[in-house]
Amino acid sequence: MSIERKIKKKGEIDEQFLEYLEVIFPNKTKNVLEVIRKGITKNIYSPSNRIVWCAAGEKGRHLVYPKLYCDCQDFYKNVIVKRKRLFCKHLMAQVICEVLGGFQINKYEDKEFGMFLKEIQSNF
Structure with a gap:
């Protein structure tokens, strides 16, 4: 069962879900x-x-493409280069929050997107 189906079925983060998470993401x-x-x-x-x-990361925000990519060092090092796992903590957290509706929504004008990219770029 996928993490999405599991959390959707549960509807919450409980002890049983945390045990499951520990198995798939030791x-x-x-x-x-x-x-x-x-x-x-x-x-x-x-x-x-x-x-x-x-x-939100330790040193700022991380850009996340759900189920595909995160701009954090752990994703680059352990997912892409070493192939130790399929995801990082940010990707996992995003999936859980999206399914449970536990995320903040911000609305911006398209013209503000360039500023966002500059901010994210400064994290590299």
Whole structure:
């Protein structure tokens, strides 16, 4: 069962779900919960309706493409280069928050997207 189906079926983060998370993402459950606590944000840009997800990290925000990509070092190092796992804590937290509706929505004009990219770029 996928993480999405599991959390959707549960409807909450309970002890049983945390045990499941520990099995699929060993020794990272606390890290995922910390990202959830810090916050996941869905930014919507208008009129293009561009959607950009962000996860709060230790040193700023991380750009997240759900189920595909995160701009954090852990994703690059352990998912792309070393192929140790399929996702990072930010990707996992984003999926959980999206399913449970536990994220903040910010609305911006398209002209503000360039500023966002500059901010994210400065994190590299």
